[in-house]
Amino acid sequence: MxxxxxxxxxxxxxxxxxxxxxxxxxxxxxxxxxxxxxxxxxxxxxxxLSNPHLLVFAGDHGLAAEGVSAYPADITYSMVRNFIAGGAAINVFCRQNGLNLLVCDVGVNGSFEENTDNFVKYKIRPGTRNMRYEAAMTPDECEAAIDAGKTLVNGVQYRDCNVIGFGEMGIGNTASAALLMHRLTNLPLEQCVGRGTGLTDSGLAHKRSILREVADQYVQLTDPMAILTAMGGLEIAAIVGGLLQATENGMLILIDGFIATAALLVAHALNPAVRQHCIFCHQSDETGHQLMLNFLNAQPLLTLNLRLGEGTGCALAYPIVQAAxxxxxxxxxxxxx
Missing domain, CATH: 1.10.1610.10 (Nicotinate-nucleotide-dimethylbenzimidazole phosphoribosyltransferase (CobT), small domain)
Known part of the structure; x- marks a missing residue:
């Protein structure tokens, strides 16, 4: 047969x-x-369902220097410290619903001395470069971030994990995700760019202007890996690697919101089989996420107007997966x- x-x-x-x-x-x-x-x-x-894990990858973005986020870049470092200490929303929801949380620094601009079971370091570099002036990553850096994601997925599968979700932290990463969405779906950039962490109308207009400049600079790129290297983030690349490896391992994949789905767009372009392994946990309140889901012909389990990231949608939807x-x-x- x-x-x-x-x-x-x-x-x-x-x-x-x-x-x-x-x-x-x-x-x-x-x-x-x-x-x-x-x-x-x-x-x-x-x-x-065995030993479910949520992997949160963190990295800073050079483009944050252009004012594309309502928060300063150093919030990335502070929030990773919060994850490690157990005080963030994702910590609460993982504890409540029985998921193991593992935080990984692939590109935070700052050093961590913490030596805990829930934190690992695969720092490629202290943040991406400013893609307004040069590619966010070199090809080797992008590959290294992808390999970090693959390594962590294999590590948790070794612990008999067969359910895995992905979260992220990185000030400015909705800008990167919007650019990836624009290039991989061919949707107009204006439909892909949202307020992120809460930009004002003027802030949103500025963000769109900056992202248009970046998109035009790399308009000649068509290969998914080249697009990810030029306009992605280290944490997004790590999620891409994790998605590809989880698919190869036959694992059940929990998809979070706007950033994680942007990573999925890249992984799907590299290996369409990824889509079959995915459960779409929620529809984010971020502009563009519904269009991403439509592009992937995906129906989310929850619509709670979330726009936090961190993998929170995965943790909240997991009891529904258990119920099924x-x-x-x-x-x-x-x-x-």
Missing amino acids: TLTSSLITLETTVRQRIDHKTKPLGALGRLEELALQIALIQRTETPA VGMLNEMATMDSL
Whole structure:
């Protein structure tokens, strides 16, 4: 039996199991679709969620010097310290919902002396260059960040993790994500650029002006890796690597908001199979995220007007993923009554 035919057989079997649960046909709506997707990703009638992890990659952006964010660049460093100390929103939600949080510095402009189980250092350089004047990364730096993401995914899979989500921290990274979105979807730049952490109208106009200048500077680039190298972020590149490796490992992938989905656009351009492994956890309040989801033909589980990043949408949606698997494995069938 070929792989394709075996998956068709598995899909038929799982659909029949779901349809015969003690409920009206289709009564659990999206949960039924989610259970089927997870079963197909794991290629089993009885999927299991094991040792879920959320990886938060952090890096600074040289473009932040152009005033594209409402917050100063040094907030990246402060927030990473907050993650390590356990005081951020993502720490709270991971504790509440049983996800292991691992924070990784791939490009923060600052040194960390912390030696804790929830923090690792793969610093490539202290932030990207200012892409208004030169490419954000060299090809070697971009590859190194991608390799960092792959390494961390393999590390947590070694701990029997088969569910992984990705978060990020980096002042200015909505600018980078908007540029990646623009180039990889061919949508007008104005539809891709939003307020980020809360820009005023004048701040938004300035951000759009700067990003138009950057986009025009690199308009000749068509290769996804070249686009990522020129206009990406170290933390975004690390997520790209993590997505590619998680797909190769057959893992279930939780997709967060605007930045993480921009990384997915790159990973998807490099390997379209990534899309099949993804659960889209929420629709961000950031301008452009819904258009990203439409481009990927994705329907998010939650719409909570979040625009924080950090992987918070993944942590909040994870109980729904657990519910879908629980329904498939534990709910009685009509035949058993």
